[in-house]
Amino acid sequence: MILLGIALHHIPAAFALMSVLMSRLENFRKAFMWLLVFAVGSPLGILVSNTILAQETPDGLVYTALTGLVAGNFLHISTTILFETSPDHHFNRAKLVATLLGLMLALVSDFV
Secondary structure, rough: HHHHHHHHHHHHHHHHHHHHHHHHHOHHHHHHHHHHHHHHHHHHHHHHHHHHHOOOOOOOHHHHHHHHHHHHHHHHHHHHHHOOOOOOOOOOOHHHHHHHHHHHHHHHHHHH
């Protein structure tokens, strides 16, 4: 079920990737080969992680390192999307203030 969700999630990304590859490479076969690499990434990641984590306890070093890697990637992607949405990728002070106010509201509401 997770693999189906990942596959459905990647359909729009695959369309966008293929359009960028076609405009850059101007060769369908080369672009399609890179699309295949993209398509194999998620299933391969699931297989590798399931193989590695099959012998690992949830408090083990490998599990902790992989969790940190995934969390770091999510933070990087989300902050890039949040703060670099302007055409020139300028820092947006209003978004930072709104984010900090939301963080403070979440912390205050947690203690109340």
